[in-house]
Amino acid sequence: MLRPCSHGAEKYGIDASQWRAHMCGLCLGLRDGHGQLARTATNTDAIVLSVLTEAQLAGPMARTTAGPCALRGMRRAEVAPADAPGVLLAATASLLLGSAKIRDHVDDRDGSVLTRRPMAKVSHRWADRARGQAERIGLDIEPLVGAIAGQADLEHRAAGTHRTVETSLSEAGRGPSISLDELTGPTQLCAAEFFAHTAVLAGRTENVDPLREAGRHFGRIAHLADAVEDFDDDRARGRFNPLAVTGTTMPQAYDLLRESESALRAAVAEAQMADMPTVRWILLDPLHSLLRRLRRVIGEPIAHACTTSAQHVARRADAPHAHRGGTGHRPPTRRPDLGTGIAIVLGVYCTGWACCAEHTSPCTGERKDAWASNCDCGECCDCSSCCDCGDCCDCDGCGCCCDC
Incomplete structure (x- = not known):
């Protein structure tokens, strides 16, 4: 979801390699702490947790020299240390979300029958590793695990209600018993707690509440953006889509996205950041670009401020x-x-x-x-x-x- 642009880094006077430094640090942190296979859990959106943690600290950031890598053209690079607090938090998020995604594929019976048992083992192992690493950095991860585990139940209930309403004339005018906000609740909770914990790791307790609010809206954007992009494909394959089961139209979904983006920006502005330009480059600007892309997907007319003649x-x-x-x-x-x-x-x-x-x-x-x-x-x-x-x-x- 977050795709920072090198030209944006130039605009802010930032070294564009900073994004790669955090991504490589996360990848190597997963390798050093959890083995080579765990590197496949590298989540590029989780990099923002490492960035937010560093952005709240004053002074130069620690870097270490990483060896040659094929994704860097076999070049060395200065990367965030694998044991940095922000990297550990990003690795925890990557393992937890990677575990949940694999479990979803297993539950949906995707792929070959022969691969489901090994995939389930990887999912359980990553979840256990996420718990261990969360304890290391003082994050209570159990509420997040419970929220993710409850997502499937929410979707089953919403899908069942949706089918009942569609087939029952007596309930034709009644709205869904589960709201869109409830369906996106687990994602909002996880993102909110991860964002808030960056302030704890940075020792900036005054930023906990603003960043928790920013994280809540980040999670909402992530969930809704995925629902918008997959809407047609989900309908064609008969898969669950929160917009379809709650009767949310595309323009309504886009309004919710814009509302969350505005609230996220306000929350980040309220937090005390030592390095705000990097946060704008890696978090705020890519989110704005995401909304532009989604508006084109939806097909709504796009007005321009420069259309003055x-x-x-x-x-x-x-x-x-x-x-x-x-x-x-x-x-x-x-x-x-x-x-x-x-x-x-x-x-x-x-x-x-x-x-x-x-x-x-x-x-x-x-x-x-x-x-x-x-x-x-x-x-x-x-x-x-x-x-x-x-x-x-x-x-x-x-x-x-x-x-x-």
């Missing part, structure tokens, strides 16, 4: 990616070229390059250099503060567009 409006109307209204519309995606495909396969996302491989102006649909160089206002490409739609910023006439 009739000529610009006409130019955008002719843009290749201009979307008109209509729900359920998924615009055609561009087939990636060979270079982009190879970069993705070889893990070039580690460098931040691939996220900007398709950098295109949202106003004209034309290829554009990242971050207009003729703009002297420091926040011009910070879409969150320049415009409501999040795609362009007029910024007193400089006219730069942001689509990274």
Whole structure:
């Protein structure tokens, strides 16, 4: 979900390798603490926990030199230490979520019958390792384990109620007995407690409540974004989707996403951060980009703050990616070229390059250099503060567009 852009790092004056430093630190932390197989549990969204922990600390951050790795082109790199508190927290989250995901596949009877028992063993082992590591960093993980375990029961109840309401004329006008907020509750709880614990590890207890609120909305965004992206596929395969069973429309889901993004930003702004630019680059900006992508998936018309003239409006109307209204519309995606495909396969996302491989102006649909160089206002490409739609910023006439 979080895809920080190297051009955004340049805008904030941050070394773009910082994201890779945290990701490699998490991967190596899983290897050192739990074996080679545990490296497959590396969760790129969990990296934000390591980033948030460091961002609340003053002074230079500790780094260690990692050996050559194929995903870095067999180069060495300076990475976060595997025993750093933030890395340990991110590893705990990765193991817990990885265990839950494997268990879901086993319960859904995905894959071969022969693989289910080994997968179940891996799931149990990772859950036990997550408990042990959580105890090491002082995190009470049992409520989170219970919430994740209860997710399946919530979904079964919601699906059963949904079928009953559909087939019973007497209940045709009654809403679902389980709300969308209840269905996303376990995800909200887990993210909230993980975010809050970054403040505990950093010794910034005044940040516990704001970050818990930020984490709650992060979990809600994660759950709803997954439901929106998988909606058509879930319906085609007869799988559970929280939007379908609660009767939530795509525009309503998008409104909830925007509400949570706004609340998350307010909560992060309330917290006391020693390194706010890195938090904006790795957490806030990617979330804003996620909402833009989801709006295109939904097919809602996208307004731009830079459409200040009739000529610009006409130019955008002719843009290749201009979307008109209509729900359920998924615009055609561009087939990636060979270079982009190879970069993705070889893990070039580690460098931040691939996220900007398709950098295109949202106003004209034309290829554009990242971050207009003729703009002297420091926040011009910070879409969150320049415009409501999040795609362009007029910024007193400089006219730069942001689509990274």
